[in-house]
Amino acid sequence: MKAKTLKKDKVNIITLGCSKNMVDSEVLSGQLLANEIDVVHESNKRDHNIVIVNTCGFIDKAKEESVNTILQQVELKQKGKLDKVYVTGCLSQRYREDLEQSIPEVDAFFGTMELPLILKKFEADYKSELLGERLLATPQHYAYLKISEGCNRTCSFCAIPLMRGGHLSRSIEDLVKEAESLARRGVKEIMLIAQELTYYGLDLYKKRMLSDLLKRLSDVPGIEWIRLHYAYPHKFPMDILDVMRERPNICNYLDMPLQHAADNMLKAMKRQITRVEMEELVQQIRETVPGICLRTTLITGFPGETLDDVEELKTFLEKQRFDRVGIFTYSHEENTSAFDLKDNISAEEKQRRAEDIMSVQQEISYEKNQDRVGQTYKVLVDKKEAGRYIGRTEFDSVEVDNEVIIQSDKKLQAGNFYNVKITKAYDYDLEGEVI
Template identity: 80%
Template sequence: MKARTLKRDKVNIITLGCSKNMVDSEVLSGQLKANEVDVVHESGKRDHNIVIVNTCGFIDKAKEESINTILDQVNLKKKGKLDKVYVTGCLSERYKQNLEEEIPEVDAYFGTMELPQILKKFDIDYKAELVGERLLSTPSHYAYLKISEGCNRTCSFCAIPLMRGNHVSKPIEQLVAEAEGLVKRGVKEVMLIAQELTYYGLDLYKKRELPKLLHALADVKGLEWIRLHYAYPSKFPMEILDVIRERDNICKYIDMPLQHASNNMLKSMRRQITREEMTQLVHDIRERVPGICLRTTLITGYPGETEADVEELKGFLQETRFDRVGIFTYSHEENTSAYDLVNDVPAEEKERRAQDIMEVQQEISLEKNQEKVGKTFKVLIDKRESGRYLGRTEFDSVEVDNEVVINTTKRLAIGEFVNVKITKAYDYDLEGEVVEEGIIEKIKSLF
C-alpha cells in the first residue's frame, strides 16, 4: 500500500478595493512567506489550493464585487479545485455575521485587524520583527506606504470608521525604516496613503506631524518621488506646503477629496468646511507651491441634492480648475448618519449628474494638457504596451491620473526616469518623445 504524499499548501490572495487594502495583502503575503508558506497574489494559474479574499465594503458596487468574488471562489471549492476559502477585509469586518449566515461555505471570516488570527489557520504566529516587510504586488519601482490606520472624522456618508476604527499613526522611525527597505528593493516612488493624511501624528505626538514625517522621508537616499494621497481640507496644515516646495523629491501633487461644493451639501455631509473656505484654500495652496497639481474626488446624488447644488458644483470646478477629478455616485450605507436621510436621487439620475460634472472637468483637463505641449517633463516609465511606453510625470499618480504615451525605437527600462517633450495633448493623456540629455547635464550628473 502506497503512503499518501501530503501536498504543500499554496495560497492565492485576491485583493479588492483601495490601495490600503493592497498594502494589507502585501503584509499578509510577507508574513506567510516568512513562515515558509507558498503565496501568490491574484494568480491565474490555478495551482493553489487555498484562497484568501481581501474584500472592500466601501460602497454598493464594491460590496457587490466582493460578494461575487467570494461566491466564485466558493464554487471552485465545491468543484474540488480549492481546499479552503478565507475572507478578510472591510466587507468581512462590517458584515461578518451576515456573511457567515449567507455564505457558510467559507472556512473562516476575519476583520481588518485580525492578521494574527489568519496566520493561526496555517499554524504559524505573527512575526513582529517583520514590520515593514511586504511582498510587493505593484511593479518594483513604486509602492504604497500606509502611514496610519482608521479615521476620526464623522463624515455623514462614510462607513470607513466602522470598518477601520479610529485613527492610529505609525511612528516616524518605523515609516522611515519601511521606506529605506523599499528603496533597497528598487522602489523609486512611494505614495503616502491613509484614510486622512493631515491628521497624522495627533495621536502619537499630540500635534500634526506630517511635515516632520515628510522631511524624514525626503532624506531617504534613493527615494526620488514622494506623493501625497487623501488630505482632508478642513484645518489643512499649511506647513505641509513649505516642505513640498523645499524638497525636490516630494511631488508637487496633493490628492484632497472635497466631495462637494454646495454649502447645503457640505453641511449635511459634515465636512466642516464651506465652499468659500475651500476656494480660498485652493488659492493659498497654489500661491505657496506654484505649479502644484491638485486632485480631488466628488460625490453626486447625495440625499437632498438638487439641480442647483449640481450647478454650483460645476461652477466651483470652472472657478478652481482642478487638475484631476474623480467622482463617485452616492451609496446609502447602513449605520452612517446619512442613512437616516431619504435616498431620494434615483440611480440613473446619480449617473447622469456624474457624467455632466465630468464633462465640465473633461474640458478643463484638455485645456490644461494643451498648455503642456512643447514643454519637457521628467517621466517615470511604468510599462510597455502595444509597442509603446507608458509613463507618468510627477503630476500624475498611478492608475487614477494621466499617462504619457511615448513612441520610440529606443529601448527604455521600466522604472527608469527619462525626459519627455510633450507633442500632443488629449482629454486625459499626453503624448511625447524622449529628449536626450545634453552633454552639460551629463557632466553635472557626475558631480
C-alpha cells in the same frame, strides 16, 4: 490502502478595493513567506489550493464585487479545485455575521485588524520584526506607504470608521525604516496613503506631524518621488506645503477630496468646511506651491441634492480648474448618519449627474493638457504595452491620473526616469518623445 500525498499549501491572495487594502495584502504575503508558506497575488495559474479574498465594503458596487468574488472562489472549492477559502478585509469586518450565514462554505472570516488570526490558520506566527517586509503587488519601482490606520472624522456618508476604527498613526521611526527597506529593493516612488493624511501624529505626538514625517522620508536615499494622497481640507496643515516646495523629491501633487461645493451639501455631509473656505484654501495652496497639481474627488446624488446644487458644483469646477477630478455616486450605507436621510435620487439620475459634472472636468483637463504640448517633463516609465511605453509625470499618480504614452525606437527600462517632450495631448493622456 493508498497513502494520501501531502502537497505543500500555496496561497493566492485576491485584493479588492483601495490601495490601503493592497498594502494589507502585501503585509500578509510577507508574513506568509516568512513562515515558509508559498504565496502569490491574483494568480491565474490555478496552481494554488487556498484563496484569501481581501474585500472592500466601501460602497454598493465594491460590496457587490466582493460578494461575487467570494462566490466565484466558493464555486471553485465546491468543484474540488480549492481546499480552503478565507475572507478578510472591510466587507468581512462590517458584515461578518451576515456573510457567515449566507455563505457558510467559506472556511473563516476575518476583520481588518486580525492578521495574527489569519496566520494561525496556517499554524504560522506573526513576526513583528518583519517591519516593512512586504511582497509587493505593484511593480518594483513604486509602492504605497500606509502612514496610519482608521479615521476620527465623522463624515455622514462614510462607513470607513465602522470598518477601520479610529485613527492610529504609525511612528515616524517605523515609517522611515519601511521606506529605507523599500528603497533598498529598488522602489523609487512612495505614495503616502491613509484614510486621512493630515491628521497624522495627533494621536501619537499630540500635534500634526505630517511635515516632520515628510522631511524624514525625503532624506531616505533612493526615494526620488514622494506623493501625497487623501488630505482632508478642514484645518489643513499649511506647513506641509513649505516642505513640498523645499524638497525636490516631494511631488508637487496633492490629492484632497472635497466631496461637494454647495454649502448645504457640505453641511449635510458633515465636512466642517464651507465653499468660501475651500476656495481660500485652494488659493493659498497654489500661491505657496506654484504649479502644484491638485486632485480632488466629489460625490453626487447625496440625499437632498438638487439640480441647483449640481450647477453650483459645476461652476465651482469651472472656477477652480482642478487638474484631476474623480467622482462617485452616493451610496446609502447602513449605520452612517446619512442613512437616516431618504435616499431620494435614483441610481440612473445619480449617474447622469456624475456624467454631467465630469463633462465639465473633461474639457478643463483637455485644455490643461494642451498647455503641456511642447514642454519637457521628467517621466517615470511604468511599463511597455502594445509596443509603446507608458509613464507618468510627477503630476500623475498610478491608475487614477493621466498617462504619458512614449514612442521610442530605443529600449526604455521600466522604473527609470526619462526627459520626455510632449508632442500631443488628449482629454486625459499625453504623448511624447524621449529627448
